Amino acid sequence: MIRNLATALAVLLVACGLAAGSAWWALFHGGPQDVAVGAWRMNSLAGSAQAGLYTRARVAVTGLFALNASETIYFAAAQDDAGRPLRAACRYTLTGRSLTARWWSITAYADDFFLIPNAAQRFSYNMGNLAFAPDGSFTLTTGPDPQPGNWLPTGRQGGRQGGLHLLLRLYNPAPAVLALPQATPLPSITPAGDCP
Template structure:
């Protein structure tokens, strides 16, 4: 009798533990149901609509963010560089290339909760399209790191994992027809602090 009770409790503990872990994993994964991937950038175009999948709705509710509707814009998140390595705060990166048509876009380095990394200097912790120095072909090169760099520079600080969040506002790529020929900037690792 006691053996059956212990086996039942052990089975319940394993089932609840594995079920909780699978939900945690699904809510923290950048790939999943409804995701689109362009290079190293991932977005959930239906997150702000009624057609959003349950995991996207749960992620928005947990993080307390205001999701953009399809007509408002689209946010892309990158957790790896072009070589497939995870992004780290102690490394420097170059984000280069063209950007899709949008009225306005922003870029910032984020922590695990996708909030802006606190560097103590908020004006250098996020960039926006109106302040960019552009090349003659309209492409943009952004240096990312904890030391100032000439041109466009995004400040990071600390150590550990990081993400890049690139949000386009009032853009045709937010609709499903606008995603067919979109290219996003490349993320190249320039080096890491020892």
């Protein structure tokens, strides 16, 4: 009797551990992302009532109250163009051109998916305050220390290994972007200089 109870308890504990661990992995490291453009990833069903179980849960954890794609498309980057994880302590250069949406922005978030404290109180750039080159291109530098031009501060949260998430929002995207998001030209993300 006692042996059976102990076995049942062990089964329950192991099952709970496996369930919690696999759910955590699915929420923070897995999850369906059906569109990839360079370092950027998106899920076309984010926010939608048609979203599946995993998409809905992942969006709730990493971007609660997302709008559906017809209103807004969200491209997220947690890696650079070479697939290396973004780190807040490093400098990165984003290079691109204006995007075809009613308005768009690029925002930096810490590992906890909240805005990053910084003395400049600069948390994002949008199409209205980003400085463009005469040819229409832009260069944006992310990093903990002030940089000339468009600089998006990333602080030093989490030390050398602290992660960084970039989110590109396209509000009222152009019909071509909505129809074929994977063909949207998005900014490149490359390391700028050595990383501590």
